[in-house]
Amino acid sequence: MKTSFIIPTFNEQKNIHRCLNSIGKQTYPHKNIDIIIADGHSTDSTLALIDDWNDNNDIPVRIVHNDKVIAEFGKAAALRVAEGDLLCLLDCDEELVQEDALSSYVRAFDVFPDITGVEPHFLKIPGGPILNNYLAVTHYTDPLGESLAIKPHVVDTKTVDGKVFRKLEFGTAYGCMLFLKRDAVAPFLDRDQFHEGTIMPELSLSGANKMCMIDGYGVWHHHVESLADFMRKRSKIATKFMTRSKEGKTWVNYARRSMCFAAVLNLTLLYQIVYSCTKAAKHREPLWLLHPPMCFLTTLSYTINWLRIKATGRKAW
Numbered sequence: 001m002k003t004s005f006i007i008p009t010f011n012e013q014k015n016i017h018r019c020l021n022s023i024g025k026q027t028y029p030h031k032n033i034d035i036i037i038a039d040g041h042s043t044d045s046t047l048a049l050i051d052d053w054n055d056n057n058d059i060p061v062r063i064v065h066n067d068k069v070i071a072e073f074g075k076a077a078a079l080r081v082a083e084g085d086l087l088c089l090l091d092c093d094e095e096l097v098q099e100d101a102l103s104s105y106v107r108a109f110d111v112f113p114d115i116t117g118v119e120p121h122f123l124k125i126p127g128g129p130i131l132n133n134y135l136a137v138t139h140y141t142d143p144l145g146e147s148l149a150i151k152p153h154v155v156d157t158k159t160v161d162g163k164v165f166r167k168l169e170f171g172t173a174y175g176c177m178l179f180l181k182r183d184a185v186a187p188f189l190d191r192d193q194f195h196e197g198t199i200m201p202e203l204s205l206s207g208a209n210k211m212c213m214i215d216g217y218g219v220w221h222h223h224v225e226s227l228a229d230f231m232r233k234r235s236k237i238a239t240k241f242m243t244r245s246k247e248g249k250t251w252v253n254y255a256r257r258s259m260c261f262a263a264v265l266n267l268t269l270l271y272q273i274v275y276s277c278t279k280a281a282k283h284r285e286p287l288w289l290l291h292p293p294m295c296f297l298t299t300l301s302y303t304i305n306w307l308r309i310k311a312t313g314r315k316a317w
Contacts, residue, residue, distance in 0.1 A: 001106050002032045004084030008066065008074035010040035012092040013049055015222060020053045020061070022095035028102040030059050036082055038074025040066040070240070070317055075194040087180045089196065093222040097123055101217055104163060105179050108212040111158055111165045116208045118179040119152075121218030124287075129225050134287045134294065140176075141223050142237065143295045144302060147262045147272075148255035149174055152211065164215040172201040172254035177211060178219070184208050197250045230294075231301055236316075238305035243316040263303065266295040 005023055009016060023035060037050060047063070054061045064081060066074035075089060086106060096102065105118045122136040140146040152168035159165070170177075175197030188199050203209060224230040244250060252259065265271040269292050276291035308314070 001086050001109070002034070002084045003028070003086040003088055003102060003106070004082035005033070005035045005088045005090050006038070006075050006078045006082060007035065007090050007092055008038045008040070008071035008078070009042060009046050009050075009092050010066075010069055010071075011042045011044045011046060013042075013045040015092045016046055016049050017053060018095050018222075019090065019092050020050075020057070022097075023090075023102075024053075024057050024059060025099050026096065026102045027100050028106065033059050033102070034082075034084065035059055035061040036078040037061060037063050038066045038071075038078040039063055040069035040074060068317055070193075072193040072195040073317070076189075076192055079189050079194055082182075085182050087182055087185065089178050089180070089194075090219075091221070094219045095222075096120075097218055097220055104214055104217055107160070107163075108165055108214060109181065111160055112156070112167045112210070112212050115167060115210045115212050116181055116184040116203055117177045118212045118214070119177045120179075121213060121216070122221050123218040125220045125222070128220070128222070130287070131224050131227065131230055131290070131294075132222065134290045135223055136221060137283075137285055137287045138291065141221065142234075143291060143298045144262060144266060145175075146291075147266060147295065148252060148257065148259070150254075150256045155210070163217075166213050166215070168211055168213060169209050170200065170204060170211055171209070172204045173251050173256055174204070175200050175251035195244065195250070197252070198244070198248065201249065201251050201254055227297075231297070234298055234301040235305055238302050239309060239314060240316040242306065242309045263299045266299040267303075269296055272296075 007019065039047060050061060064077045066077055079087065108118045109115060122139050124133040124136045135141050138146050150171045150173040152170040152174060154166050155169050156167040157164065177196055177200060184203065188194065224233065272292040272295045276288045280286055280288035
């Protein structure tokens with residue numbers, strides 16, 4: 001099965017080699033892999049580093065230009081020229097952890113032929129920033145999103161060659177998947193944006209609502225290094241969400257509770273304190289104890305940005 005990696009970039013010189021190297025180390029036949037980078041006219045060394053990597057590796061890298069810079073526009077542009085049967089939407093700050101990761105994800109489509117895609121686990125980075133590893137533990141880069149999403153539920157489990165493959169059904173209030181079967185998302189490939197949070201509800205409504213996760217297999221997501229970094233990203237996401245919500249429905253429209261109700265729960269803290277203590281005890285993971293303050297800060301940031309965007313009419317594109 002040929003796999004196309006879709007990677008949006010903009011000034012990613014600190015991440016690009018690490019991301020590409022995680023693909024280059026894969027044991028899956030390299031002749032069946034290609035990489036398409038959608039670059040938003042980077043002004044740092046990103047493109048030079050890509051050229052350097054391309055000269056020294058046997059997996060072809062193509063670059064398409066993303067004039068609108070926003071990652072979802074870049075993904076759409078790259079997907080339009082992708083040739084793979086399997087499409088991997090990999091962010092530049094992510095890396096595949098295991099060398100047999102791609103082989104295992106491709107195998108999942110044989111284990112469960114009716115799945116739409118495969119979702120890797122977010123794994124803690126050894127020695128990584130505490131905030132970054134907290135986000136890996138919750139499996140969401142957005143603490144408010146974790147409060148809103150309806151989690152997929154396991155419907156079947158198979159052990160093959162010592163690996164545990166779990167088939168899950170996801171609903172309309174879920175917006176995350178990295179490896180997608182091309183045939184399943186073909187109807188969405190002509191759009192000017194490719195946003196998983198908009199497309200996955202449509203997949204669920206159409207009945208293409210099955211995915212797989214493999215125990216222990218996932219990505220390291222180098223999302224944030226500091227609280228200031230986290231808050232800056234929340235501001236950008238708030239602007240993108242407000243712009244996107246005016247254009248149509250996203251998974252948030254199908255959330256398990258209203259945005260306002262979730263915001264009140266997060267700002268009053270009591271619910272999240274009980275919830276996070278329960279999670280910490282159940283999984284024996286103290287990083288869950290960061291959840292209440294991070295939910296509070298996230299919700300406060302979104303509220304402030306919502307008011308600012310309402311007042312100024314600012315849009316992300």
